[in-house]
Amino acid sequence: MIKMMDFHQFLSLGLILFIYVSLELKIGFSTKYTIFFSSSVLFPIIFHRFLCRIFQKEMRAIFRTRMPSTTQRKTAAIVVIGDEILKGTTRDTNSHFLCKRLHKLGVNIKKISVVGDDISEISREVHTASGAYDYVITSGGVGPTHDDKTYLGLAHAFTDQLHFSNEIREAVDRFLPSYIDKKKAEGVGEGIEEVVRMVTEKLCTIPKMSQLLWGTQKVDGRISTFPVVRVANVVALPGVPKFCERAFDELQDQLFPVEERQSMYFDTIYTDLDEFDFSKRLTDLATRFEERSVQIGSYPELKNKWGHLWRGFQNKFFFFRFFKTKLTIESESSESMKDVLAALRELLIGHVVYYDTHAWTDTVTKWKSFKTRKTAENHLEFVRKLEEAEKIVEEIVEKYPLEQIALSFNGGKDCTVLLHLLRLKVDEKYGPSTPIQGFHIMVEDQFPEATQFIIDAAKFYNIQVLEFPGPLKTGLAALKKQRPSIIPVLMGSRATDPNGKYMKTPVEWTDSDWPKVLRVCPILNWTYTDVWHMLRGLCIPYCKLYDQGYTSLGGRDNTVKHPALRIVSSDGKEHYLPAYKLHDDAEERCNRSNL
Ligand SMILES: Cc1cc2nc3c(=O)[nH]c(=O)nc-3n(C[C@H](O)[C@H](O)[C@H](O)COP(=O)(O)OP(=O)(O)OC[C@H]3O[C@@H](n4cnc5c(N)ncnc54)[C@H](O)[C@@H]3O)c2cc1C
Ligand SMILES: NC(=O)C1=CN([C@@H]2O[C@H](COP(=O)(O)OP(=O)(O)OC[C@H]3O[C@@H](n4cnc5c(N)ncnc54)[C@H](O)[C@@H]3O)[C@@H](O)[C@H]2O)C=CC1
Ligand SMILES: [Co+2]
Ligand SMILES: [K+]
Ligand SMILES: [Mg+2]
Structure with missing residues (x-):
């Protein structure tokens, strides 16, 4: 190619020389015209390749300084x-x-x-x-x-x-x-x-x-x-x-x-700030990092209905689902990724929030960092409860083979905590693809949302949920008949539950007039607030009825939205805050007429 270019250059120079000499010799008009015409045609043809190369080089140089990597990427x-x-x-x-x-x-x-x-x-x-x-x-x-x-x-x-x-x-x-x-x-x-x-x-x-x-x-x-x-x-x-x-x-x-394939580094940061709060500073930061081929995207969370609904209400009603803005970061190198993450965290200091769309994956790492986070936030009593529950589940998973362990799962928030803890301990011991078993006894006229949640949770958490008709005692007998090997049954019972008071310690055999299983209640001493702290803190999926104002789920005929969560907006419309907004533990079951 270099040789070709030299040759083209050589020819072109010769041509220019020829034109010059011809003009100098003051030859006739028609000859001059012919030479001018032919050179104006020949010149671009001969120089075409050469000019193209120069032009391409220029263009490439321009693009390289602006967006170095995207030109290489397919x-x-x-x-x-x-x-x-x-x-x-x-x-x-x-x-x-x-x-x-x-x-x-x-x-x-x-x-x-x-x-x-x-x-x-x-x-x-x-x-x-x-x-x-x-x-x-x-x-x-x-x-x-x-x-x-x-x-x-x-x-x-x-x-x-x-x-x-x-x-x-x-x-x-x-x-x-x-x-x-x-x-x-x-x-x-x-x-x-x-x-x-x-x-x-x-x-x-x-x-x-x-x-x-x-x-x-x-x-x-x-x-x-x-x-x-x-x-x-x-x-x-x-x-x-x-x-x-x-x-x-x-x-x-x-x-x-x-x-x-060219690998690429991706990361995401969630913040509780509106885009407007940081758009100016983010633009500056993004411009700085553009030169290092880092791309930052900012996406407001528009499903953030509650936030809009209660704008104008007192501050305590102003909240959002999990975050307000999602920032995505893409980088060609791990160093620039590290730098941009640090710069973004600095920019959003105090407003970076944890969010996870797949809480059921990679549970072990996430659990460790959850505890670290909560310790740093000084929730020491809560961390102690987390570890206590974790230890109880761990001992069961260590002592009994998996086919003997079952989760008593009705889709409620308490046993959802247990579902996550069991997944965590099974992941740790057997690996994430290992299925776990659970059962659901159909006792009441259940909300379809609760049934749907059991189906969804089963898929996410890789748990096989057997179903038995109620009441509980009959259902439990049917379970024992179908799976005689089952011994420990993990339950979400808490001491404040209507029947929880009958459990003195977290691990107890069933009463003598009940089918024999070992009742394991790792969150027996947790409060209502603790349960939400864990579910929300790890972004564990839970039955969506809780977001509609139900604080405790019974049957459709005996459960209503919690009155303490009811608010009426200025246009007279009635709304319910989500269950995790209730802070008075004693009030948890005010929405159940049968308790
Ligand atoms: C496995 C098992 C053993 C039991 N053993 C005894 C006993 O020995 N003596 C006794 O008096 N009572 C026993 N019960 C009944 C128990 O005390 C409660 O009455 C019952 O769990 C309802 O709980 P709750 O309304 O207090 O709270 P909930 O929060 O509704 O239930 C507490 C936990 O029980 C489990 N559970 C509740 N309902 C269902 C369901 N329909 N299907 C599957 N799991 C469910 C869940 O793990 C849930 O988190 C037993 C119940 C179960 C599920
Ligand atoms: N490798 C393969 O699998 C090939 C299969 N085929 C055969 O050709 C048949 C039909 O060819 P098509 O090109 O699919 O016909 P098509 O263009 O008519 O599309 C068929 C249907 O696919 C849906 N569809 C089309 N575009 C869509 C989009 N962008 N998003 C969502 N849905 C969309 C629409 O419902 C549409 O009616 C197939 O049934 C298949 O058997 C043909 C070539 C290759
Ligand atoms: Co409960
Ligand atoms: K068609
Ligand atoms: Mg078509």
Whole structure:
């Protein structure tokens, strides 16, 4: 290349010299004109490469000082194709999925666009995106019906012809016979041959220059059953979300080889401040760190309904769900990440709050830092209670094999604390993928929200919840019958519970007229406030009825929202504060008519 440039330079210099000499010789007008014309044409041609290089170098230099890393990072555009998206009949989820995945792979997504099933729209969008970004991923329009036109659009974008792909035909031939048989068996086999011919024709007609991508199936590592078409840097994924996601999963390593991936550092800080409170200072900080290729995003939490609802009320009613603003940080290096985090914490001093969307994962580390945090905040009595409960659960997990331990789980806040403690101790001893067992005795006309919470919690916490009809004694007998090996049963009973007073110590055998299990109540000496302190402090998910003003859950017929949490806004509307806002422990059950 260097040699080429020297050669170009040499020629150009020669040409300039020639023009100069010609002009000096005062030759005739027409000759001068010819020379002027030819040089003005030749000059750019000869210098083209040279100028381009200089220009590119300049541009690169400019970009390097402004955003050094983004130019190295691979870029991508997503083109969502389908009339149904534009008409609003289908909500696009594929671009969201693709963004999440590409971002994780370190690809810089520059654009998402949506076009209808229209050849020229598809062609124009794909053509532009293909020139501007490293990868283009399209979704939709590759089906067998007349309205799927992605391949036509691709052919048009790359001025290519269409052809019939025998390779796709083989794939189609592999799944069509069973489809035909099924249809015939259903008695709708008439005219099926014609349908099959058309479907095959449509699915197999692709741009000539297409490359067929065969992915690797996740389950068994075998080759995928259907190929994905790629034309130049454009990959055409199907629109059906299940197929789109599967195709991407199967092709991910091929399209973005592990060794070429650029790792990226991510972190998040949550604060109880409004964006306005720090936007000026944040802008300065962000500008300073931009040079070190750090990107900071600021996102206000708009689900923060209560905060808005009670603005204007006395201060004690002014609160928010967990945080007001979320700051995301992305950095190319761990050093700059460390520095920016320190700078942000300094900027938000006293207003950084803990928030966690997945409290049930990585429980051991989070538990340790929770205790450290609470100790630093001087909640020493609370930390002592945490450790006492932890120790009781630990002793049970140490002493009994897992198949003998069960959690007595009705979806209430107290046993939710126990669920978390059991997960913690099982994670510590056996690892996070180990399932735990629990049971629920259906005693009352339960709130559907409570039932839903049991289902959700079971999924998050990997607990299998067996269900038995009540009352409690009968249900417990049924449990013992189905699982005779069960000995210790973890319960959320507390001394202030209506029946808790019958438990003298946290670990006791059931009374003689009850089915025999070892009742283990690690939070027997906790208060109502302690329970909320733990649930809120670790962001443990709990039944959402508690956020609607219920402080204790019974049946639908005997539980109402707590009167002490009721407030009436200036427009006369009635609202209830969430349960954790109640601070008087003795009042916990004022909302239960049966107690
Ligand atoms: C395993 C077990 C053993 C028991 N043994 C005795 C006994 O020996 N003598 C006696 O007099 N009473 C016994 N009981 C009844 C107990 O004393 C309470 O009456 C009962 O737990 C209701 O508790 P609560 O309303 O006080 O508080 P809650 O907070 O409603 O319950 C305390 C805890 O009990 C468990 N629990 C409550 N209801 C259910 C349910 N429907 N399904 C699953 N778990 C539930 C949960 O872990 C919950 O955190 C037992 C109950 C259970 C679940
Ligand atoms: N590798 C693979 O798995 C491939 C499968 N196919 C086959 O083609 C058939 C249909 O092709 P498609 O391109 O999917 O047809 P399509 O574009 O008509 O989409 C089918 C449906 O998917 C949904 N959809 C489309 N775009 C969406 C988006 N952005 N977000 C959410 N939903 C969206 C819509 O409900 C739409 O009706 C599939 O059934 C599949 O069998 C075709 C090519 C590759
Ligand atoms: Co309770
Ligand atoms: K379609
Ligand atoms: Mg379509």
